[in-house]
Amino acid sequence: MAMDIDQGKTELHHLLQAGDDKGLKEYLANIQPADMAEILQQLTVTRRWQVLEAMEVDVAARTIENVEYEVQHEILTSLPKPLATCILSHMSEDDLADMLGEVSLHQAEEILALIPQDAQVLRKLMQYPENTAGGLMTTEVVAVKQDDSISEATEKLRKMGPKAETIYYLYATNEKNQLVGVISLRQLVFSPPHLKVQDIATTNVISVPADTHQEQVAKLFGKYDLLALPVVDHDSKLLGIVTVDDVIDVIVEETTEDISRMGGQEPLDEPYLSASVLRLVSKRIWWLLILFVAQSITVNLLSFFENALQAVIALTFFIPLLIGTAGNAGSQAATLVVRAMALGEVAVKDFLAIIVRESKVGVILGSILAAITFVWTQLLGGSPAIGYTVGLSIFVIVIVASVIGAFLPLLAKKLRFDPAVASAPLITTLTDSSGLLIYFTIAKLIFKL
Amino acid sequence: MAMDIDQGKTELHHLLQAGDDKGLKEYLANIQPADMAEILQQLTVTRRWQVLEAMEVDVAARTIENVEYEVQHEILTSLPKPLATCILSHMSEDDLADMLGEVSLHQAEEILALIPQDAQVLRKLMQYPENTAGGLMTTEVVAVKQDDSISEATEKLRKMGPKAETIYYLYATNEKNQLVGVISLRQLVFSPPHLKVQDIATTNVISVPADTHQEQVAKLFGKYDLLALPVVDHDSKLLGIVTVDDVIDVIVEETTEDISRMGGQEPLDEPYLSASVLRLVSKRIWWLLILFVAQSITVNLLSFFENALQAVIALTFFIPLLIGTAGNAGSQAATLVVRAMALGEVAVKDFLAIIVRESKVGVILGSILAAITFVWTQLLGGSPAIGYTVGLSIFVIVIVASVIGAFLPLLAKKLRFDPAVASAPLITTLTDSSGLLIYFTIAKLIFKL
DSSP: OOOOHHHHHHHHHHHHHHTOHHHHHHHHHHSOHHHHHHHHHTSOHHHHHHHHHHSOHHHHHHHHHTSOHHHHHHHHHHSOHHHHHHHHHHSOHHHHHHHHHHSOHHHHHHHHHHOHHHHHHHHHHHTSOTTBHHHHOBSOOOEEETTSBHHHHHHHHHHHTTTSSOSSEEEEEOTTOBEEEEEEHHHHHHSOTTSBHHHHOBSOOOOEETTOBHHHHHHHHHHHTOSEEEEEOTTOBEEEEEEHHHHHHHHHHHHHHHHHHHTTSOOOOSOTTTSOHHHHHHHHHHHHHHHHHHHTHHHHHHHHTHHHHHHOTHHHHTHHHHHHHHHHHHHHHHHHHHHHHHTTSOOGGGHHHHHHHHHHHHHHHHHHHHHHHHHHHHHTTOOHHHHHHHHHHHHHHHHHHHHHHHHHHHHHHHTTSOGGGSOHHHHHHHHHHHHHHHHHHHHHHHHTO | OOOOHHHHHHHHHHHHHHTOHHHHHHHHHHSOHHHHHHHHHTSOHHHHHHHHHHSOHHHHHHHHHTSOHHHHHHHHHHSOHHHHHHHHHHSOHHHHHHHHHHSOHHHHHHHHHHOHHHHHHHHHHHTSOTTBHHHHOBSOOOEEETTSBHHHHHHHHHHHTTTSSOSSEEEEEOTTOBEEEEEEHHHHHTSOTTSBHHHHOBSOOOOEETTOBHHHHHHHHHHHTOSEEEEEOTTOBEEEEEEHHHHHHHHHHHHHHHHHHHTTSOOOOSOGGGSOHHHHHHHHHHHHHHHHHHHTHHHHHHHHTHHHHHHOTHHHHTHHHHHHHHHHHHHHHHHHHHHHHHTTSOOGGGHHHHHHHHHHHHHHHHHHHHHHHHHHHHHTTOOHHHHHHHHHHHHHHHHHHHHHHHHHHHHHHHTTSOGGGSOHHHHHHHHHHHHHHHHHHHHHHHHTO
């Protein structure tokens, strides 16, 4: 069961106030680091000390890893130096490098000064962009030589195990440190100790260069059901590994990015309720302005058709309905294509097949809506001419909008933008103008204006 | 490196045509099951036989698990019975249960008849809804007794290991089969063999009841960095485990569901290009119709304001711009709230805080757009009255739309719908009517109509 944070916090307060050391130890032994991290962030500086000092150092390190980066730095620099150093040296290298990348340069140096022995490796890790395999990886990996015996490999595992990020895979390298194979702990446990690593290693290892984008890394984990993925340099030398827990965070991050873009705004990189109002405005105003300017074309379009509008005022009544439906049809098509691209089902080269499908779908959807519209206008007592105009317009508009909706994400991809920028707001803005043009062209023909 | 499927297929064809058995074995030993599965789906029935027969049965089982469910059934029933039975008995129970749940009842019985020894467990697993912890779990878990010694536990692991879904966690139960602890393979490897399981087990195990929704399961994996999560019944008895590879698939599935809903349509559960045109229509027509009917209110609204329109025809020109901007502002707010709810940053109880924030953001966004609009209409030579009307309208409209956009996902959640149904299309449809009402009310006041 996941725990109730508020209840856990109250319990901890009671234990600290009562000075119940035994109770505190027991409490700390039984709480998950992720839960403890949430509680820790809400404590005063002195209380944090007390708690972290009472913890096993390993647990303290896991807890700090789960705290937000800014707060991690704040906690670590407020602790007595020996305690901070001890916790830092037990933290995972990849989490540490992520934190150092997030805080200011000065703050990072403060931390690095506490752990000079790890500073070099950390500085190297900090150089990889955070959204790449290099930015996600840790170098704390169990590497063995391909001509090691199983018992030698087991010995290395015992030595490096407590420090390694995962002990479930051991990576085999050759004399040039190039990655040549992988053995799972499962294989190691079930193999006779006199065999060599190369006798049991899987040589067909999936690995990625350090500059691989995290979205690609996540796709490989999904496709091949990986628990860890080795990262290599351009000479196939083993640099480190990415583990599945970091990849789950990546998938969630990439997804919310897509969702934000589809809502017509840039992704927000902090919690909604803690972002300032001005920050929310700054993430939204640009798209809103761009769309506003693009949509101002409709003002010119309508003033161009002023005479037609003056002659048949009823034409006005259907404007929001027609352009609204165009936007909806376009958004549906765009969403389907964005989703299919994200899942790897379609690529830009399927362009023609997609456009053909959307035209067909558009013809059917358009026919249904056109028939309903015609009957409805007649029941409301509209003239047959209005019925024909609006019905025919909606038929053409739905087809055009479906095609535009499907085309836009493909175009974005081709131009190396995120396909998700082909959002409902953008589509709506584009289909508005085309919808009005279609509507008034048909109206002029039918009403002979 | 991930492989090139087309190239792999050509290579396989050459090997099969040449009858190069040694080459084939080597090829099969070096290909990833997920890649082989893609190639297998494109082969003829006879070729599939040949390939599966040449494989190690374990690899054949992993390969079939990666094939689409419908094709899994097709392949398995087209194989000679002994080969099919052998592969089936090496497949993971959870994958098998998923497949049986997807095919028809008759097809499932055909498969179950081949593996009578597993039929009972599979039938039980098939009863859990597929989007719950029970639907995701496998019963192939290494369970040990809490008073077993480490060496007894290791022995159990050796016996059950080859069949278990993961050997990285061993679950400790008491005499009533209730889950009381967990030990990792890491702990097992590093512990003295004479200790008891209960001496080293972590007793604070995170577990879930079988009816937990998969979205909740995924959240726990993300928060606690789990590799596996035990599933229990309401008496805390251990039923099975969910593993991280299945959870990655869940996260991807839940995401694309959200994205589909946000585009105003029901999720499509098959690849875009292989779904029939009619199926695409059926997933889209209902939302399109509902929105169409909702939007038809705008027709009545505008005919109600016919006199105002006739008096000042220029009012018409700004209709698409105003309602379009309302839709965009509303979509932005909705997306932010949907995303914040998905990340667990906000809940329905934060209702008031969210509405207050969105009002503030709306005031700023609205002021900026109103100022631009006023200047722009004056530059274009519009009357000051038109400038005031349109400017003031956009100010009010953006505020109202931001609040509606933020409110709708919260309402959906409260009513136990997926918040993602508060999609851009739905928001647009609602903000259209409110936008027109605001616009014409302001116009009537300013123009004294």
